[in-house]
Amino acid sequence: MQIVSCPGCGAQVQFRSHASVMAVCEFCRTTVLKDAASVGAQGKLSDVLEDYSPIQVGTSGVVGGRNFNVVGRIQLRYENGFWNEWFLVFDDGASGWLGDASGQYSVTIERAAEGALPAFDEVEPGKLYTVNGERYTAADKRVAKCTGGQGELPFKVGDGWEARVIDLRSGASFVTLDYSDGATPQLYTGHAVTLAGMKAQLLRDDEQIKASAGKYRGKLDALDCPSCGSPIKYLPGVTTQLVCPACAAQLDAAGPQAQVLQAGEKVERVRTTLPLGATANISGTPYTIIGAMTRQDDEGTEWTEYLLYSTRGPFFWLAETDGGWSRADVLDTWPAWSWTGADNVTLDKASYDKLYEYPSRVNWAAGAFNWRVAAGDQLRVYEFALGQATLSAELSDEELSWSRSTPVAFDQVKTWFGANVRGGAPMTPPASAERAGAGAGKFLMWLLMLNVIPLLFNFGASYLPVAIGALALYLPRKFFASESKEKK
Known part of the structure; x- marks a missing residue:
């Protein structure tokens, strides 16, 4: 959320998120626009959340x-x-x-x-x-x-x-x-x-933090008719041509105001399951989604990460993959990791085994983060698992960070965010499930072949039940695997 003063009446106006380009003043109904320079990198470069610390001189x-x-x-x-x-x-x-x-x-x-x-x-x-x-x-x-x-x-x-x-x-x-x-x-x-x-x-109290963390430092403009000065109403996703209702003048599509609106439309076209600005009450603490980005590994698998912020709690992440949802919390206590090629790490006397190592690239980013995120950013990810918990190390040339992830049911996400959730639960299995399915298919084929050889020499009534049973196991797996590929 960002807070500005209305250029029409001076009242406070709130943008839903750092990626929002327009808001309507509740008092004078002026449509308030950000300047073109501040939104030109929407989807490619995030804002940086500033001055959000609760600490102050005197704490x-x-x-x-x-x-x-x-x-x-x-x-x-x-x-x-x-x-x-x-x-x-x-x-x-x-x-x-x-x-x-x-x-x-x-x-x-x-x-x-x-x-x-x-x-x-x-x-x-x-x-x-x-x-x-x-x-x-x-x-x-x-x-x-x-x-x-x-x-x-x-x-x-x-x-x-x-x-x-x-x-x-x-x-x-x-x-x-x-x-x-x-x-x-x-x-x-x-x-x-x-x-x-x-x-x-x-x-600092919540209002002090919101006022400084949500301060907008760019220029503002009102969406008024350039011909007669009358206010123009704009409906995101619906209005394609801006025409003044008073004098019928059309807003120049190449002008700065139209460019700002187009930048906002571009961000809105990326339909994330959870929108920027969505709020939730999580364990009694109010949280807001302030940033969202999509990332991709070297095999082309893409997922979405949402940054959640609260004035009363720590940052944390929600990750949405084809296999489901998970929550990631940045670790204050780091695992013991002997070197980047190690097969396991130790945290709180528990050993986590290496699961994956892969490069990750940011494809799209919008909103605000606690550092500047840009499309094209790359880092290397190391994942270690113990039961359902995963420890992830993310390494770049400047920084190493550790987080701990645990699964979150989609029903829990819907409970947190309610009507803000767009779309249904993910249906496509994760890559690891596909690999397991492929292995099961190969095993069944070998099982069928091993049974066929002796049956060739003892062909009798027992052959038909064995063949039917093997096909009953193999064909459904083959069918669902092909369905999964089509969905991708």
Whole structure:
């Protein structure tokens, strides 16, 4: 959701999502349009959700039995997103940093390095490095610029100040190497935390978060007749020609207003099962779908992922595949992964076996995400399974992330989103099911052949029941396999 001021009367107007191009003012009925420049990349490039953190200067809490207060903030922006570093002062006079990125938090304190640390250019996400005698996995590598400081800070910063940082993870342990002052990094160590675990108080309320996270920074226009100034009504998906009801003037199809509407229509033509802006109450917490994208693997299999956001809960994903739905939560505690070629990983003393490894490409993206998503983005996915749970590592040149997925029944999705759900439950089996079906078919063929050989020498009444039984098993599988291919 985005909030703007109506160009007609000044009242607040809400866009349903970051991908929406128009909204109608509830007070003066003016149709409000975004500017052409801000919607030109609809479907190819997402927006970045900004300033959605509940933390503020003055927030307090407890970490490791010590009380702290947030006294300052640095906001750092890199090519595809941003994060906050909040400066903490503890009751005993010590200080630290609260990292705040994509709804995940970590508290770190400066430490002295014991031994050599890796050079910035040598570090690659996904590889292991030794820091103070412990092995850590490189999680991300960023070159970012400071876009502003707030409150009390331990050093002077200004717009344009550049930070060069690397984050490393091991379980819940967190390490930051800060190369901003030169080749020898400053070392910060700590661990992942949650707002609830810190007993955080004096957080921003929902309305404050919505006002800043949903702020639209582009230009606005009213959909008025260029000839007489009368308002023009527009029905998305229905109105193909815009004609003024007062003077019958037609809106120029090549004009900026028509281009904005066409951009909105283009996004609407991608019919996802769940629309952007759809809301749901999940475990007592209100969530909104703020972003959606389609991804594809190297075999051409495509699926849809929806990003859900709440001012009161963490981000999470809903994935829709031919085989059904699943929920994915980003992990605060990482699995033990010896290297990218390992056949298993361990999390909470449980071993997950490798299931798949494949490249993934973004085909389409709309709405807002906690980083900038673009069509053509590629990364490598590693999946490990234990029962119905799946751990997924997504690796790019800049970042490694881990998530845990569990199945969600389509009936549950319908309960959450109600009338917002478009279409029925997926009917096509997943690729793994097709592979299993193909294996079953081959087994039945071998079984039939093995029975035919002795029957050739003992041809009698027993042959007919065996043949009928084998065909009864094989032909239905063959029929449903062909039906599945036709649906694809």
